Amino acid sequence: MAAVVVGCSGLGRKKLTPWITAAVCLTYPGTQTVLWRRGCSQYKQVTSNENMPVAMENPYKEPLKKCILCGKRVDYKNVQLLSQFISPYTGCIHGRHITGLCGKKQKEISKAIKRAQIMGFMPVMYKDPAYLKDPKVCNIRYRE
Amino acid sequence: PETAAALKRTIEALMDRGAIVRNLENLGERALPYKISAHSQQHWRGGYFLVDFYAPTTTVESIMEHLSRDIDVIRPNIVTHPLTQEVKQCDGIVPVPLEEKLYAPKKRK
Numbered sequence A: 001m002a003a004v005v006v007g008c009s010g011l012g013r014k015k016l017t018p019w020i021t022a023a024v025c026l027t028y029p030g031t032q033t034v035l036w037r038r039g040c041s042q043y044k045q046v047t048s049n050e051n052m053p054v055a056m057e058n059p060y061k062e063p064l065k066k067c068i069l070c071g072k073r074v075d076y077k078n079v080q081l082l083s084q085f086i087s088p089y090t091g092c093i094h095g096r097h098i099t100g101l102c103g104k105k106q107k108e109i110s111k112a113i114k115r116a117q118i119m120g121f122m123p124v125m126y127k128d129p130a131y132l133k134d135p136k137v138c139n140i141r142y143r144e
Numbered sequence B: 001p002e003t004a005a006a007l008k009r010t011i012e013a014l015m016d017r018g019a020i021v022r023n024l025e026n027l028g029e030r031a032l033p034y035k036i037s038a039h040s041q042q043h044w045r046g047g048y049f050l051v052d053f054y055a056p057t058t059t060v061e062s063i064m065e066h067l068s069r070d071i072d073v074i075r076p077n078i079v080t081h082p083l084t085q086e087v088k089q090c091d092g093i094v095p096v097p098l099e100e101k102l103y104a105p106k107k108r109k
Helices: A079-083 A103-119 B002-016 B057-069 B098-102
Strands: A002-006 A023-027 B020-038 B041-054
Touching: A079 A103, B002 B020, B002 B041, B002 B057
Parallel strands: none
Antiparallel strands: A002 A023, B020 B041
16 A cells, blocks of 8 residues: 655745645555545545545554553652662762653652651762662663 | 650650651661761761651641750651552653654743
């Protein structure tokens, strides 16, 4: 099935000239659905076959991609989870482009980190050495 | 010993202000992540305790004031209970069409 879009504009490029319109002709072997529309007068399609595409939502739609924390609750008390999203050298919180979290979860994580740091659960300037061996969650590469 | 007495004092103070204590959890005693200086003393180690309680919102300030006066309490914090907030429905990362990102929205002052 080949679809060819032909756009012919006589005068100027910006305005779609009303008296020459584009035409879409689909050449399907077997059916004749070749339409050429010219002129001001709009005439309906002569042949409305049952083979024309039916409007429906995409049946092959995939479920939306979820971030790693989607649907899970973030607590200021589990320091291990929170320290996975900070730098081990400076202790600064990684941005959204590094962690790959969705908007809400990134905000929740950063709020929880600040809370834990102020309350005395989590160190501020560095990462707790007990949690240095955690599996890498963020998309960051450190210099060796 | 002293920590038990301090805890008892704080819970009694809470109940005096009309708070209903639900639960008291001990999160253990460990070395603090950074040296905290409170009430002209520096502390390196501390015990963490978590108290669940129902209280009217107006008494929060008086509770905080009382706890800050207590010498045994290093860092008082009151926080809304996280379990009362429901986990909102998160479908996933919605892909933003790139055309919208091409022209940044005009900032209005």
